[in-house]
Amino acid sequence: MTSNGKPKFAMYWAASCGGCEIAVLNIHEKILDVDANFEVVFWPVAMDAKYKDVEAMEDGSILLTLFNGAIRNDENEHIAKLLRQKSKILVAFGSCANEGCVPALANLSPVKDLMDTVYTTVSTENPENLRPQPTTTVPEGELYIPTMYPIVRTLDQVVDVDYYMPGCPPESHQIAAVIDLVIQVLQGKAQLPPKGTVIGAGGSTVCDECKRKRDVKHIKEFKRIQHVMIDPELCILEQGVICSGSATRSGCGALCPAAGSPCIGCYGPAEGALDFGARLMTAVSSVIDSNKPEEIERILDGIPDPAGMFYRFNMAGSLLRASRPAWDKK
Amino acid sequence: MTDTFEPTIIGFTCNWCSYRAADMAGTARIKYAPNVRLIRLMCSGRLDPTFVLKAFASGADGVLVSGCHPGDCHYVEQNYKAMRRFYLIKRLLAQMGIEPGRIKLLWASAAEGAILANEINKFTEEVRALGPLHWNPTQGIEAPAHAQPLVEVTA
Ligand code: SF4
Ligand code: SF4
Ligand code: FES
Numbered sequence: 001m002t003s004n005g006k007p008k009f010a011m012y013w014a015a016s017c018g019g020c021e022i023a024v025l026n027i028h029e030k031i032l033d034v035d036a037n038f039e040v041v042f043w044p045v046a047m048d049a050k051y052k053d054v055e056a057m058e059d060g061s062i063l064l065t066l067f068n069g070a071i072r073n074d075e076n077e078h079i080a081k082l083l084r085q086k087s088k089i090l091v092a093f094g095s096c097a098n099e100g101c102v103p104a105l106a107n108l109s110p111v112k113d114l115m116d117t118v119y120t121t122v123s124t125e126n127p128e129n130l131r132p133q134p135t136t137t138v139p140e141g142e143l144y145i146p147t148m149y150p151i152v153r154t155l156d157q158v159v160d161v162d163y164y165m166p167g168c169p170p171e172s173h174q175i176a177a178v179i180d181l182v183i184q185v186l187q188g189k190a191q192l193p194p195k196g197t198v199i200g201a202g203g204s205t206v207c208d209e210c211k212r213k214r215d216v217k218h219i220k221e222f223k224r225i226q227h228v229m230i231d232p233e234l235c236i237l238e239q240g241v242i243c244s245g246s247a248t249r250s251g252c253g254a255l256c257p258a259a260g261s262p263c264i265g266c267y268g269p270a271e272g273a274l275d276f277g278a279r280l281m282t283a284v285s286s287v288i289d290s291n292k293p294e295e296i297e298r299i300l301d302g303i304p305d306p307a308g309m310f311y312r313f314n315m316a317g318s319l320l321r322a323s324r325p326a327w328d329k330k
Numbered sequence: 331m332t333d334t335f336e337p338t339i340i341g342f343t344c345n346w347c348s349y350r351a352a353d354m355a356g357t358a359r360i361k362y363a364p365n366v367r368l369i370r371l372m373c374s375g376r377l378d379p380t381f382v383l384k385a386f387a388s389g390a391d392g393v394l395v396s397g398c399h400p401g402d403c404h405y406v407e408q409n410y411k412a413m414r415r416f417y418l419i420k421r422l423l424a425q426m427g428i429e430p431g432r433i434k435l436l437w438a439s440a441a442e443g444a445i446l447a448n449e450i451n452k453f454t455e456e457v458r459a460l461g462p463l464h465w466n467p468t469q470g471i472e473a474p475a476h477a478q479p480l481v482e483v484t485a
Contacts, residue, residue, distance in 0.1 A: 074473045153471075277379070278379035300417055300421060306422045319387040326467070329469075
């Protein structure tokens with residue numbers, strides 16, 4: 001490996017979709033600043049490098065690692081620990097690393113059910129009912145594939161994290177701003193924020209940045225977005241479609257409500273919210289316009305999947321983290 | 331072991347009614363199960379769903395929520411808000427594998443010490459029958475013995 005004296009940069013994907021990588025490349029010509037100021041030593045999506053190359057690096061020799069993806073299996077965990085050891089600054093990058101995101105919705109089901117769904121449902125042709133095996137013996141020796149853990153975890157449930165950068169994916173202008181900041185720090189023109197800071201996002205809520213008009217909220221029926229013609233000016237929640245804006249951290253500029261779609265919470269819990277779903281449930285139950293138990297239950301029937309609705313991005317990062325059947329072996 | 335299992339129950343009570351009811355039960359020397367740890371809120375409307383989730387996540391086997399009777403809340407209608415939250419939380423908990431019987435909503439006025447004590451006893455028995463919950467989502471996470479070194483397959 002060449003060393004050109006520039007600080008080293010790494011980016012990794014664990015359990016994720018690849019969108020975070022795209023978001024980084026979406027910073028357009030700013031990516032040239034990354035190249036001008038850093039030596040990219042490890043970034044599986046963009047360059048060829050092996051785990052053993054990283055293992056051979058000196059501890060703390062990578063200045064900045066952007067880690068996206070949640071911890072689903074032992075490979076994810078191993079690389080998280082490895083990159084922690086080799087990096088000065090480890091950033092939990094994107095919703096999966098921060099709070100589990102969509103991969104962590106699997107925390108509602110035991111691994112066996114997940115496997116059954118993938119390998120035996122009607123759309124799968126698998127007459128011999130084959131399943132991937134963690135180890136296979138071939139003439140050359142033993143082959144391993146990563147072992148799935150019972151539940152998905154966030155990065156900081158596995159290793160110490162320096163900064164948190166939320167978003168699914170983080171907005172490109174926010175990424176560009178963070179990269180600018182790190183470059184300024186390198187040039188001695190700025191200082192790093194205190195460890196543990198949420199970077200590349202705001203300190204308030206999506207509602208706070210949303211331009212829609214708010215009135216008094218009286219909901220008699222919750223509807224799904226496909227069943228309503230969304231009024232272009234009025235708050236979406238007031239139209240009976242659940243919008244997560246009040247529970248979600250600002251940072252995106254309220255993109256989705258501006259486009260006529262509810263916020264689904266991709267920037268994670270707002271500052272100070274210990275549990276995303278709890279914050280959202282508080283908001284949702286306060287707009288229900290009824291004091292009668294039967295009527296309240298009927299209105300709540302309009303939310304057919306509360307766990308998926310209130311924890312779409314935050315299941316692994318929530319207080320309960322996973323459903324009991326997923327983790328309880330008894 | 332279920333017969334000797336002593337459930338831990340967290341009870342959120344309203345300052346103006348159920349907490350006083352519990353107090354009254356105490357002064358009247360009405361005995362009730364010591365399993366319930368009461369936490370006083372100014373009103374049941376203060377019940378943030380976070381409190382319920384945190385109680386279960388921290389090892390509670392049951393959660394009791396109590397407030398003034400409908401129409402009697404000292405902050406006009408906050409107990410209706412608590413009721414709506416309660417129904418929603420209950421639906422969420424069911425999806426998380428926490429039985430509906432582990433959470434109870436109870437209206438009790440300051441004069442209803444005996445009723446409160448009786449309901450606490452009943453609820454304690456119901457939770458006892460459900461057995462321990464002992465929330466521990468990271469149990470069973472174990473790296474396989476061959477975890478390192480990983481064999482890399484590159485395309
Ligand atoms: S709930 Fe949604 S639509 Fe309403 S103000 Fe908040 S972000 Fe905007
Ligand atoms: S409005 Fe909500 S879901 Fe849409 S980008 Fe912003 S935080 Fe994400
Ligand atoms: S004051 Fe008792 S429930 Fe509101």
